Amino acid sequence: MKFSEKIYRGRGIILGIFAISLLLLPPNQSTISVSAFILLICGICLRIAARRNMGIHSRSSTIEAPKLVQEGMYKKIRHPLYLSNGFIASGFLLLHLGWQTITFPIAAFLWLFLFFLAHNEDLFLHQKFGSVWENWAKQTPFMFPSLKGIRNLNFERGIFEAFSEDFWTWFLLILYLALIFIRRIFF
Numbered sequence: 646m647k648f649s650e651k652i653y654r655g656r657g658i659i660l661g662i663f664a665i666s667l668l669l670l671p672p673n674q675s676t677i678s679v680s681a682f683i684l685l686i687c688g689i690c691l692r693i694a695a696r697r698n699m700g701i702h703s704r705s706s707t708i709e710a711p712k713l714v715q716e717g718m719y720k721k722i723r724h725p726l727y728l729s730n731g732f733i734a735s736g737f738l739l740l741h742l743g744w745q746t747i748t749f750p751i752a753a754f755l756w757l758f759l760f761f762l763a764h765n766e767d768l769f770l771h772q773k774f775g776s777v778w779e780n781w782a783k784q785t786p787f788m789f790p791s792l793k794g795i796r797n798l799n800f801e802r803g804i805f806e807a808f809s810e811d812f813w814t815w816f817l818l819i820l821y822l823a824l825i826f827i828r829r830i831f832f
Contacts, residue, residue, distance in 0.1 A: 673743030688732030
């Protein structure tokens with residue numbers, strides 16, 4: 646098994662270690678950053694929008710793709726889930742640490758990790774779908790979307806269905822948010 650496959654397989658564990666490690670750092674006791682909530686809201690909205698066109702197949706420990714999703718947010722960006730994860734994790738980072746010096750190297754590591762995962766997924770999709778992926782990739786930005794025409798997106802699922810497919814993610818995010826506030830108040 647290649648190193649990149651091992652990293653992909655353990656991505657949830659790696660992000661979990663990141664989350665627990667973050668809680669071990671002392672929280673910023675000054676005011677809570679509004680930018681943290683903006684990042685969290687953007688990440689949540691983007692995640693739900695991406696899930697409306699994507700199936701459950703992303704839950705696997707290996708990269709799998711029964712089809713190349715090119716509709717909805719995937720028409721505007723190739724990796725909206727990784728971008729949403731980055732926004733949400735950065736929001737938690739700012740919520741807990743604020744704009745301290747230590748925040749920046751942690752954020753850099755996080756984003757490099759997400760870019761690594763997205764790049765490996767691109768390599769897999771290119772190998773699996775060939776010229777179809779190449780044509781899609783030429784028209785679709787890697788990680789940061791063009792917001793032009795965002796209103797004209799077509800979705801395969803409703804918001805509730807997309808939300809419920811990601812139930813455990815939402816549960817863990819709410820739990821983590823509660824842990825950040827408990828850490829901030831009591832410790």
